[in-house]
Amino acid sequence: xxxxxxxxxxxxxxxxxxxxxxxxxxxxxxxxxxxxxxxxxxxxxxxxxxxxxxxxxxxxxxxxxxxxxxxxxxxxxxxxxxxxxxxxxxxxxxxxxxxxxxxxxxxxxxxxxxxxxxxxxxxxxxxxxxxxxxxxxxxxxxxxxxxxxxxxxxxxxxxxxxxxxxxxxxxxxxxxxxxxxxxxxxxxxxxxxxxxxxxxxxxxxxxxxxxxxxxxxxxxxxxxxxxxxxxxxxxxxxxxxxxxxxxxxxxxxxxxxxxxxxxxxxxxxxxxxxxxxxxxxxxxxxxxxxxxxxxxxxxxxxxxxxxxxxxxxxxxxxxxxxxxxxxxxxxxxxxxxxxxxxxxxxxxxxxxxxxxxxxxxxxxxxxxxxxxxxxxxxxxxxxxxxxxxxxxxxxxxxxxxxxxxxxxxxxxxx
Amino acid sequence: xxxxxxxxxxxxxxxxxxxxxxxxxxxxxxxxxxxxxxxxxxxxxxxxxxxxxxxxxxxxxxxxxxxxxxxxxxxxxxxxxxxxxxxxxxxxxxxxxxxxxxxxxxxxxxxxxxxxxxxxxxxxxxxxxxxxxxxxxxxxxxxxxxxxxxxxxxxxxxxxxxxxxxxxxxxxxxxxxxxxxxxxxxxxxxxxxxxxxxxxxxxxxxxxxxxxxxxxxxxxxxxxxxxxxxxxxxxxxxxxxxxxxxxxxxxxxxxxxxxxxxxxxxxxxxxxxxxxxxxxxxxxxxxxxxxxxxxxxxxxxxxxxxxxxxxxxxxxxxxxxxxxxxxxxxxxxxxxxxxxxxxxxxxxxxxxxxxxxxxxxxxxxxxxxxxxxxxxxxxxxxxxxxxxxxxxxxxxxxxxxxxxxxxxxxxxxx
Numbered sequence: 001x002x003x004x005x006x007x008x009x010x011x012x013x014x015x016x017x018x019x020x021x022x023x024x025x026x027x028x029x030x031x032x033x034x035x036x037x038x039x040x041x042x043x044x045x046x047x048x049x050x051x052x053x054x055x056x057x058x059x060x061x062x063x064x065x066x067x068x069x070x071x072x073x074x075x076x077x078x079x080x081x082x083x084x085x086x087x088x089x090x091x092x093x094x095x096x097x098x099x100x101x102x103x104x105x106x107x108x109x110x111x112x113x114x115x116x117x118x119x120x121x122x123x124x125x126x127x128x129x130x131x132x133x134x135x136x137x138x139x140x141x142x143x144x145x146x147x148x149x150x151x152x153x154x155x156x157x158x159x160x161x162x163x164x165x166x167x168x169x170x171x172x173x174x175x176x177x178x179x180x181x182x183x184x185x186x187x188x189x190x191x192x193x194x195x196x197x198x199x200x201x202x203x204x205x206x207x208x209x210x211x212x213x214x215x216x217x218x219x220x221x222x223x224x225x226x227x228x229x230x231x232x233x234x235x236x237x238x239x240x241x242x243x244x245x246x247x248x249x250x251x252x253x254x255x256x257x258x259x260x261x262x263x264x265x266x267x268x269x270x271x272x273x274x275x276x277x278x279x280x281x282x283x284x285x286x287x288x289x290x291x292x293x294x295x296x297x298x299x300x301x302x303x304x305x306x307x308x309x310x311x312x313x314x315x316x317x318x319x320x321x322x323x324x325x326x327x328x329x330x331x332x333x334x335x336x337x338x339x340x341x342x343x344x345x346x347x348x349x350x351x352x353x354x355x356x357x358x359x360x361x362x363x364x365x366x367x368x369x370x371x372x373x374x375x376x377x378x379x380x381x382x383x384x385x386x387x388x389x390x391x392x393x394x395x396x397x398x399x400x401x402x403x404x405x406x407x408x409x410x411x412x413x414x
Numbered sequence: 415x416x417x418x419x420x421x422x423x424x425x426x427x428x429x430x431x432x433x434x435x436x437x438x439x440x441x442x443x444x445x446x447x448x449x450x451x452x453x454x455x456x457x458x459x460x461x462x463x464x465x466x467x468x469x470x471x472x473x474x475x476x477x478x479x480x481x482x483x484x485x486x487x488x489x490x491x492x493x494x495x496x497x498x499x500x501x502x503x504x505x506x507x508x509x510x511x512x513x514x515x516x517x518x519x520x521x522x523x524x525x526x527x528x529x530x531x532x533x534x535x536x537x538x539x540x541x542x543x544x545x546x547x548x549x550x551x552x553x554x555x556x557x558x559x560x561x562x563x564x565x566x567x568x569x570x571x572x573x574x575x576x577x578x579x580x581x582x583x584x585x586x587x588x589x590x591x592x593x594x595x596x597x598x599x600x601x602x603x604x605x606x607x608x609x610x611x612x613x614x615x616x617x618x619x620x621x622x623x624x625x626x627x628x629x630x631x632x633x634x635x636x637x638x639x640x641x642x643x644x645x646x647x648x649x650x651x652x653x654x655x656x657x658x659x660x661x662x663x664x665x666x667x668x669x670x671x672x673x674x675x676x677x678x679x680x681x682x683x684x685x686x687x688x689x690x691x692x693x694x695x696x697x698x699x700x701x702x703x704x705x706x707x708x709x710x711x712x713x714x715x716x717x718x719x720x721x722x723x724x725x726x727x728x729x730x731x732x733x734x735x736x737x738x739x740x741x742x743x744x745x746x747x748x749x750x751x752x753x754x755x756x757x758x759x760x761x762x763x764x765x766x767x768x769x770x771x772x773x774x775x776x777x778x779x780x781x782x783x784x785x786x787x788x789x790x791x792x793x794x795x796x797x798x799x800x801x802x803x804x805x806x807x808x809x810x811x812x813x814x815x816x817x818x819x820x821x822x823x824x825x826x827x828x
Contacts, residue, residue, distance in 0.1 A: 060753065061749060061752040061753045062751075062752045062753070062758070063748050063749060063751065063752030063760075063776070064752065090745070092745070092749075093745055093748050093773065093776055093777070093778065094776075094777065094778070095775060095776045095777035096777075097777075127745065128743075128745025128746070128748065128749060129744060129745040129748070129773070129778045130778070131778075240745075240748075240749050240752060317731070317819075317823070318823055321819070321820050321822075321823030321824045322823065322824065324820065324824045325823070325824030325825055327824065327825075329542075330543060331504070331506070331507055331541065331542025331543040331654075332542070334477050334507050334542065334543070334654075335475060335477060335506075335542060335654050337476075337477065338475040338476045338477030338478065338654060339474065339475045339476070344476070346477075359507065359543070361509060362477070362507055362508075362509045363507070363508065363509035363511075364507065364508070364543045364544070364545075401820060402820060402824075403817045403820050403821070405731075405735070405820070406735050406738065406815060406816060406817050406819070406820060407817070408735075409731070409732055409735030409736065409739070410735045410736065410738045410739030410741065410816075411739055411741075
């Protein structure tokens with residue numbers, strides 16, 4: 001699948017400030033509509049000045065919100081203009097009325113932006129089983145439409161208004177330069193609990209000013225999400241509402257060409273950097289997290305085996321409690337690999353914790369327990385697992401498991 | 415599979431006191447061997463005066479302890495005499511030396527009881543990745559063998575010595591009476607964390623004085639475990655060491671006959687009652703549990719669908735935190751059913767929490783939130799789910815998820 005060109009074009013990817021308004025031709029805003037009891041911002045829109053190609057990935061949960069159904073029925077599309085997103089109410093498990101409300105939300109947004117309802121994607125996040133306070137959304141929309149801004153502040157207010165239990169807003173953007181020109185990819189995500197990899201298990205909105213056909217974009221998004229968000233977990237619960245949506249409006253004048261092209265490679269790599277960065281930010285802000293955890297599995301027979309092993313460790317409550325306690329209890333990591341279903345070599349499988357070899361040849365390795373205990377206190381903990389059966393790899397993103405996860409979820413308001 | 419008899423024989427199953435020594439012809443004991451730093455009892459033996467038929471089910475974890483390998487290689491067998499079990503050291507992930515130690519443990523027990531090593535089953539539970547302190551086991555064995563008793567106290571000391579993070583010892587026994595006579599089935603189990611259904615995910619030892627061939631017993635044990643322990647979860651972690659072992663010594667003089675017989679039906683039902691009771695006791699004593707939770711799923715297309723749905727809810731951290739907080743957040747239950755993979759009817763699926771209808775027709779049901787909050791404070795909480803697609807059912811056993819689960823597992827000594 002590599003480009004057959006005489007002169008390979010070097011790709012330069014650099015992080016830049018901003019989120020959904022980092023790319024040219026996008027405006028965004030987020031305001032308080034009164035959906036959340038906390039009175040924090042809860043209604044957001046990002047819109048493209050030009051019709052954008054758009055694609056997405058969606059939760060695999062069979063009970064899913066009507067907003068997810070609606071987006072999936074529209075995408076991929078070459079004529080998307082806006083995404084509207086509310087927080088505080090998931091509008092899931094709300095039956096016929098919930099579905100009607102989703103369509104109305106698109107219509108209200110379209111009316112305010114003077115575009116057609118079919119060009120508006122809708123996303124919702126918050127409590128399940130509550131009806132959407134439509135009159136508040138209706139009342140807030142004119143102000144929201146009037147606040148849209150192409151500045152970094154517009155993107156930031158969008159990122160803030162989509163948060164639920166998130167403690168920090170999550171944005172990432174890159175500028176991708178290669179032979180034919182430069183374009184920008186930027187995004188915002190929300191997610192802190194009910195996070196478990198399966199298509200996409202939080203909300204993520206990405207914009208780019210590259211020009212690309214939506215069918216081509218669709219394939220790229222699915223590949224990148226599989227390498228990033230699908231390897232992210234906070235608590236093993238796959239939500240009813242989650243999706244990754246990407247809008248590409250072509251405002252940079254740079255076109256992404258088909259399979260094997262240098263432009264496609266550059267775009268896919270840039271999208272990967274943005275998604276991977278947002279994954280790390282969600283993991284670091286996992287409910288109750290005191291540290292971020294990265295589990296890298298190599299030496300796997302297939303990428304699927306690597307994913308199985310990495311995700312089993314990332315979902316092991318016991319491992320995550322030990323990480324919270326800075327306890328080098330590697331037996332729980334080995335145990336999770338054992339029940340993961342991944343193929344591994346009993347002779348060659350090995351585990352490193354914070355770079356320290358703890359397990360090899362199915363036997364404990366000698367290590368300085370006190371020193372490792374101190375290393376585990378860092379803000380980012382790495383677990384490296386070699387399955388010893390091949391050359392495929394995968395990385396899972398998660399966080400530790402603290403008292404506060406329980407506190408947050410025992411006291412969450414229904 | 416029902417008996418084709420002209421006169422059906424009524425089966426009477428009554429709970430009786432005791433555990434592994436409730437049935438005739440079994441002696442047991444548990445003592446302190448110094449394996450645990452806490453100095454609590456940690457070495458136990460139950461032995462049959464007669465050669466017993468024995469069968470078992472074993473953890474599906476690919477990294478499993480040599481004790482599990484050894485039991486599985488011996489069973490089913492018609493010539494088992496004893497089970498020895500230590501707590502405090504799992505002897506898992508200990509390679510060649512660990513396997514040698516397991517054989518030596520059988521040999522030491524056989525020597526003390528004057529039986530052949532092949533008639534001794536070995537089980538271990540505790541920290542993974544530690545070598546067994548063989549000299550302490552060797553030193554303690556004569557005293558342990560000398561303490562064996564057929565009294566209830568012998569069974570109780572056995573049940574106590576197999577505990578790790580368990581707060582209470584777990585025993586159950588029934589007397590089964592039917593036309594041809596009466597026999598007793600009794601057992602003890604340990605398990606509190608690293609509990610997730612997959613064959614058997616804790617240690618459970620059951621004895622009976624019924625006479626039965628080991629091949630027949632094997633099938634019954636697998637069926638009953640699938641209906642009980644395989645639907646039990648505390649934290650979704652499948653341990654490296656777990657098994658259910660059943661010994662039948664025939665001391666009652668009552669023989670269990672083949673497929674379709676009244677005796678088999680009576681025996682299987684009695685074994686189910688004992689296993690189900692022990693399941694409930696493990697769930698109630700789950701690490702950090704403040705209440706026991708029973709999730710009954712009916713209206714399923716297949717038993718597997720019912721199990722999938724029940725176990726997904728039982729494993730949902732979010733649901734379990736809400737149960738701890740007495741929060742009627744039924745959306746998390748619906749969400750877990752949605753990602754469980756179980757087939758259900760969107761029109762007919764419904765959920766009851768503590769007997770109160772909370773969800774029907776994919777819409778919220780009206781209910782008194784304060785009243786339900788109070789009902790949720792009980793020691794046992796029931797969740798009833800109707801999938802609306804058939805007539806199969808399953809029940810999962812679990813507990814809520816509290817601060818103390820995190821505390822116990824963050825501070826557990828490696």
